[in-house]
Amino acid sequence: MLIKHRPQQNHLLAALPPEVQERLFPYLELVPLPLRAVLYESGRPMRHVYFPTDAIISLQYVMENGASTAILVVGNEGLLGITLFMGGESTPSRSLVQSAGYAYRLPRQRVKEEFNRHGQLLLLMLRYTQALITQISQTAVCNRHHSIDQQLCRWLLLSMDRLSHNRLTMTQEFIGNMLGVRRESVTQAALKLQQLGAITYSRGLIKVLDRPMLETLSCECYSVVKKETDLLLHYLPQRQVITNTDTIPTVALHTA
Amino acid sequence: MLIKHRPQQNHLLAALPPEVQERLFPYLELVPLPLRAVLYESGRPMRHVYFPTDAIISLQYVMENGASTAILVVGNEGLLGITLFMGGESTPSRSLVQSAGYAYRLPRQRVKEEFNRHGQLLLLMLRYTQALITQISQTAVCNRHHSIDQQLCRWLLLSMDRLSHNRLTMTQEFIGNMLGVRRESVTQAALKLQQLGAITYSRGLIKVLDRPMLETLSCECYSVVKKETDLLLHYLPQRQVITNTDTIPTVALHTA
DNA sequence: ATCTGTATGTTCGATGGCGAACATATTGAT
DNA sequence: ATCAATATGTTCGCCATCGAACATACAGAT
Numbered sequence: 224m225l226i227k228h229r230p231q232q233n234h235l236l237a238a239l240p241p242e243v244q245e246r247l248f249p250y251l252e253l254v255p256l257p258l259r260a261v262l263y264e265s266g267r268p269m270r271h272v273y274f275p276t277d278a279i280i281s282l283q284y285v286m287e288n289g290a291s292t293a294i295l296v297v298g299n300e301g302l303l304g305i306t307l308f309m310g311g312e313s314t315p316s317r318s319l320v321q322s323a324g325y326a327y328r329l330p331r332q333r334v335k336e337e338f339n340r341h342g343q344l345l346l347l348m349l350r351y352t353q354a355l356i357t358q359i360s361q362t363a364v365c366n367r368h369h370s371i372d373q374q375l376c377r378w379l380l381l382s383m384d385r386l387s388h389n390r391l392t393m394t395q396e397f398i399g400n401m402l403g404v405r406r407e408s409v410t411q412a413a414l415k416l417q418q419l420g421a422i423t424y425s426r427g428l429i430k431v432l433d434r435p436m437l438e439t440l441s442c443e444c445y446s447v448v449k450k451e452t453d454l455l456l457h458y459l460p461q462r463q464v465i466t467n468t469d470t471i472p473t474v475a476l477h478t479a
Numbered sequence: 480m481l482i483k484h485r486p487q488q489n490h491l492l493a494a495l496p497p498e499v500q501e502r503l504f505p506y507l508e509l510v511p512l513p514l515r516a517v518l519y520e521s522g523r524p525m526r527h528v529y530f531p532t533d534a535i536i537s538l539q540y541v542m543e544n545g546a547s548t549a550i551l552v553v554g555n556e557g558l559l560g561i562t563l564f565m566g567g568e569s570t571p572s573r574s575l576v577q578s579a580g581y582a583y584r585l586p587r588q589r590v591k592e593e594f595n596r597h598g599q600l601l602l603l604m605l606r607y608t609q610a611l612i613t614q615i616s617q618t619a620v621c622n623r624h625h626s627i628d629q630q631l632c633r634w635l636l637l638s639m640d641r642l643s644h645n646r647l648t649m650t651q652e653f654i655g656n657m658l659g660v661r662r663e664s665v666t667q668a669a670l671k672l673q674q675l676g677a678i679t680y681s682r683g684l685i686k687v688l689d690r691p692m693l694e695t696l697s698c699e700c701y702s703v704v705k706k707e708t709d710l711l712l713h714y715l716p717q718r719q720v721i722t723n724t725d726t727i728p729t730v731a732l733h734t735a
Numbered sequence: 736a737t738c739t740g741t742a743t744g745t746t747c748g749a750t751g752g753c754g755a756a757c758a759t760a761t762t763g764a765t
Numbered sequence: 766a767t768c769a770a771t772a773t774g775t776t777c778g779c780c781a782t783c784g785a786a787c788a789t790a791c792a793g794a795t
Binding site: 626627660661663664667681682 | 751752753754760761762
């Protein structure tokens with residue numbers, strides 16, 4: 224299955240005015256992002272800003288004892304590397320590819336130059352940063368107040384929103400790492416969702432059968448973030464969503 | 480006790496170059512912030528950016544069922560209202576005065592004008608935003624992984640860092656709201672700290688007796704954020720800390 | 736066809752935090 | 766001095782989640 228990649232698949236790049244696109248796009252480099260690849264390691268300097276097209280990347284904080292929690296999910300609605308234009312050189316978080324795909328990337332220096340022109344890219348990035356803060360905040364609240372069952376639903380929805388189909392490739396172990404809970408707890412929660420007919424689960428491949436049910440079972444955190452994000456980025460083109468996915472062949476994208 | 484207020488008591492304002500200060504300071508308005516005052520209500524438009532001098536403000540997310548969690552603590556090292564220059568008009572969070580004091584504020588329009596000059600204020604605010612994201616992220620992790628005992632210590636330390644003395648005025652009920660836990664749980668945790676001799680607690684007035692002990696008992700989240708924040712804002716003047724506070728009269732600042 | 740690694744399912748005891756109900760102490764108003 | 770309001774202390778049963786140990790199932794390599 225060959226996909227023709229275009230920068231415009233990323234919503235932020237697509238929202239830039241033509242003259243900025245003409246100036247910037249020649250410097251974009253298309254890079255494949257295999258599953259479990261690490262874009263940024265905690266504390267290490269960042270060299271590029273990434274604009275995902277069909278990949279999903281999670282930002283996770285890793286603690287001293289090795290335990291971790293994902294605080295953010297980024298897909299083609301956003302970008303990675305806000306630290307570069309916020310003034311830092313690194314962050315204490317790690318960026319991990321959660322769903323394989325591609326991204327366009329821009330060298331740090333090029334971003335800074337464009338940033339200093341104080342044009343659309345700056346405004347867009349700031350606005351996206353605001354949406355990002357909303358998502359991190361809601362993650363903090365969710366971690367405090369909601370059950371693992373609810374958080375699993377939220378996680379599946381967040382991931383689905385960033386794909387154009389209903390199949391997620393991630394093991395329960397992986398989801399456990401992302402949510403910062405035990406793998407067994409994910410197993411229990413996933414079983415409930417299977418018994419309710421919301422999903423099927425098989426060795427790292429999840430098919431979402433009943434999305435509305437997931438939304439019902441999820442805590443409010445999902446919709447609050449989605450509403451706020453849509454509001455902030457409302458002038459951006461809507462992502463296309465394929466509702467009937469049964470005709471698309473199911474291929475697990477295991478790489479690493 | 481009369482305090483002579485100066486904008487430079489806020490570290491961000493103090494870090495601005497003289498020409499920016501001259502341009503901006505005439506528009507600053509000194510406002511008292513009584514305990515429990517609400518600076519921003521969730522979803523309401525913001526009219527000013529606030530630069531605290533000796534007040535402490537907490538940002539809390541309020542959920543549909545009324546439960547809440549604080550995701551951020553701001554004192555004279557920072558500012559409130561980043562949303563205004565990030566592109567939004569409001570946020571889903573509420574800003575609550577946690578320790579009474581004063582702040583200088585700047586009208587929204589003035590901030591935007593200064594922002595459009597793309598000078599030091601912009602750079603400073605972006606850098607601060609980065610530090611803020613770090614704190615929110617760490618809060619998310621902390622909520623997942625650490626005990627209430629540890630989080631209480633973190634909270635006390637965060638608050639202490641933003642005062643020039645060792646007395647905190649907040650009830651256990653209030654701390655419970657901030658951490659998103661039951662008041663009774665705070666009581667238990669505070670009792671342990673009292674028995675260890677780290678603090679004394681009496682009807683809303685906490686005296687920190689052994690700060691190093693608090694740092695030992697706290698989770699890593701406190702020091703990680705502090706380290707990262709100091710790094711990002713290292714060129715800013717150090718806050719002054721009064722170590723011997725026994726000579727300062729103890730006054731509870733209850734207002735609301 | 737078998738083996739091996741990986742992914743998922745299951746069970747059990749321990750425990751931290753919750754919800755609720757109630758007791759006690761302190762402060763301020765009158 | 767008394768009362769009401771507020772703040773803190775205490776107890777008990779409940780439950781979600783944890784940690785650990787183990788069982789089962791599936792896929793890929795040979």
